[in-house]
Structure formats: structure tokens, C-alpha cells
Amino acid sequence: xxxxxxxNDGVENWEAQLRKGCLEMAVLAALxxxxxxxxxxxxxxxxxxxxxxxxxxxxxxxxxLRQDSLVDAVWVESDSGHPRKYYSLTRKGRERAxxxxxxxxxFAQGLSSLMEPLLSKKRGARA
Amino acid sequence: xxxxxxxxxxxxxxxxxxxxxxxxxRADIVEEIRAHVLERAETSALTITETLERLGPADELARDxxxxxxxxxxxxxxxxxxxxxxxxxxxKTGSQGFGVFLAALLGYSLGGGFVLVxxxxxxxxxxxxxxxxxxxxxxxxxxxxPPGRELLGIWLIPVCLVLGGLILALTTLAMRSLMAxxxxxxxxxxxxxxxxx
Numbered sequence: 464x465x466x467x468x469x470x471n472d473g474v475e476n477w478e479a480q481l482r483k484g485c486l487e488m489a490v491l492a493a494l495x496x497x498x499x500x501x502x503x504x505x506x507x508x509x510x511x512x513x514x515x516x517x518x519x520x521x522x523x524x525x526x527x528l529r530q531d532s533l534v535d536a537v538w539v540e541s542d543s544g545h546p547r548k549y550y551s552l553t554r555k556g557r558e559r560a561x562x563x564x565x566x567x568x569x570f571a572q573g574l575s576s577l578m579e580p581l582l583s584k585k586r587g588a589r590a
Numbered sequence: 591x592x593x594x595x596x597x598x599x600x601x602x603x604x605x606x607x608x609x610x611x612x613x614x615x616r617a618d619i620v621e622e623i624r625a626h627v628l629e630r631a632e633t634s635a636l637t638i639t640e641t642l643e644r645l646g647p648a649d650e651l652a653r654d655x656x657x658x659x660x661x662x663x664x665x666x667x668x669x670x671x672x673x674x675x676x677x678x679x680x681x682k683t684g685s686q687g688f689g690v691f692l693a694a695l696l697g698y699s700l701g702g703g704f705v706l707v708x709x710x711x712x713x714x715x716x717x718x719x720x721x722x723x724x725x726x727x728x729x730x731x732x733x734x735x736p737p738g739r740e741l742l743g744i745w746l747i748p749v750c751l752v753l754g755g756l757i758l759a760l761t762t763l764a765m766r767s768l769m770a771x772x773x774x775x776x777x778x779x780x781x782x783x784x785x786x787x
């Protein structure tokens with residue numbers, strides 16, 4: 464039982480590291496269709512990916528992306544009564560996002576073919 | 591009626607914990623977090639307090655902002671103090687960072703030591719120098735004069751200033767370059783906290 468818990472902890476830590484590594488790419492991808500603000504980006508990520516974020520995680524990333532000139536930010540008055548800080552990809556950010564997407568797809572496809580036999584075995588065991 | 595007090599307490603804590611940033615950067619961050627919390631609370635079933643819990647502790651959030659900012663600043667500035675602070679932050683992320691921190695500490699101590707020797711030479715001219723004898727070498731300040739001959743005399747000042755300045759400059763340039771590289775490679779790992787499951 465304890466060994467099983469230890470194994471689960473290992474998988475959870477690995478998943479957390481995986482999510483961390485993907486966050487910057489996911490934020491850039493969320494901005495690819497057009498400008499967006501922090502809460503909207505979080506909702507987009509919640510909707511389109513399994514990256515369950517601590518809401519505070521996203522803002523330091525956006526701040527750093529802006530400092531690195533990958534995104535622009537501008538405050539806009541909104542109907543909700545609160546101003547929103549809208550982010551949009553710069554040319555450099557768009558290029559970085561495209562490079563990341565290309566690398567990710569190659570990486571994921573390569574790994575998928577390696578992982579497929581493991582999943583087939585698991586499915587076979589269930590059947 | 592919405593209770594804004596927990597929000598104001600959280601924002602005050604965040605503002606005070608955002609060290610090393612300009613006033614406008616800090617104000618901008620606080621306003622963005624305020625807007626997030628208010629809109630989240632108004633457009634979902636979450637209360638202000640629950641929304642704040644989802645943001646995580648204010649100190650932790652500030653640390654995430656500052657950690658990235660510190661490395662970024664250090665990779666573009668020439669302040670040894672700033673570079674040492676950034677190297678220390680890097681050291682806390684793993685053995686590679688620890689090695690860089692030690693190298694920075696060594697470089698700045700050595701360079702600073704040479705400059706210090708140059709500065710104290712005019713105050714203690716007899717006790718400060720470079721002595722060399724039979725199997726004996728000593729550079730610096732000595733209260734009891736060592737055996738052997740003092741080699742440089744007053745020339746110790748320019749020699750130590752040049753050597754010290756060179757070591758300080760090389761250490762700074764090397765650290766800036768390493769930090770710029772580190773920022774590119776590991777920036778995601780630096781500025782995010784553990785993703786919560």
C-alpha cells in the first residue's frame with residue numbers, strides 16, 4: 464500500500480514537472496488566435512488542455528513573456544467595470560510559438576510511437 | 591455585499607513582497623491581480639476568499655514574479671550585488687546553479703581582495719605588499735612582516751587595481767552571459783511554482 468502511494472507520488476511529481484514545462488508554450492498558444500487577458504487565458508487553458516493551473520501561476524509567466532518582448536500588454540476598460548490587461552503576441556512571440564509548436568509536434572509524435580505498445584498491453588490486460 | 595477586506599489585505603501583502611521592482615511595475619502587478627480577483631468572483635460561484643486561495647499565498651506569488659525578474663535584471667546589469675543575489679536564487683534550483691553561485695562568489699572575492707589590497711596600501715605601506723622568499727609567497731596585509739623581499743613597492747597599487755578590476759569585470763561578464771543562457775533555457779522552471787494537481 465505504502466509502495467503504491469510512493470509510486471503515485473512519483474507519477475504526480477512527474478506530471479507536475481511536465482505541466483510546468485508546457486506552460487509557457489500553452490500560454491503562447493492561447494494567445495495565437497488574438498489578444499486575451501489573464502482570466503480568459505486561464506479559462507482557455509482549462510477548456511482546451513489538462514493543464515490544471517494554480518491561477519497565480521499564469522501572471523508571473525505573462526509578466527516574463529512581456530519582459531522578453533514575446534507579448535505586448537495594454538490596459539483596456541471593460542464593460543465588467545474592471546479594467547483588463549490584454550496581452551497579444553508580438554512578431555517575436557508568434558515566431559517563438561510556431562517554433563515551439565513544431566518542436567512539440569515532432570517530440571509528441573516520436574514519443575507516441577514509443578508509448579503505443581505500453582497502452583496496447585494495458586488495454587489487452589483490461590480486456 | 592462583497593467583502594473587499596481580504597482582497598485589500600492580500601494586495602497589500604503582495605505589494606510589500608514585490609522586492610526589487612520599480613514602483614510602476616509593482617502597481618501594475620497589483621492592479622492586474624485585483625482585476626482578476628474581482629472579475630473571477632463576479633463571474634463565478636467563487637467568493638473573494640476562495641478566489642484568493644486559488645491564487646496561492648501572496649508571498650509565493652510575489653516570489654514567482656521576483657525570481658524571474660531578478661535573473662532577467664542580472665543578465666543585463668553590471669551590479670555584482672544583483673548578480674550574486676540572482677546566482678543565489680539560481681543555486682536554490684539545483685547543483686548547476688550552486689556551482690555558478692560558488693564561481694561568482696570566488697570571482698568577486700578574489701577581485702574584491704585585489705582591490706582591497708590596492709586601497710589599504712597607501713594607509714599601511716609597510717604592512718601591505720607582495721613578498722617572495724625561499725619557498726614563500728605572500729600577497730596582502732601582514733601585521734608581522736614575513737621573511738623575504740617585498741617586490742612591488744608602490745607599484746602594488748596599479749597592479750592590484752588592474753588585476754582586481756579585470757577579475758571583477760570577467761566575473762560579471764561571465765555571470766551575465768550564463769544568466770542570459772539560463773533565462774532562455776530554464777525560464778519556465780524559474781518563474782512558475784509547482785503546478786497544483
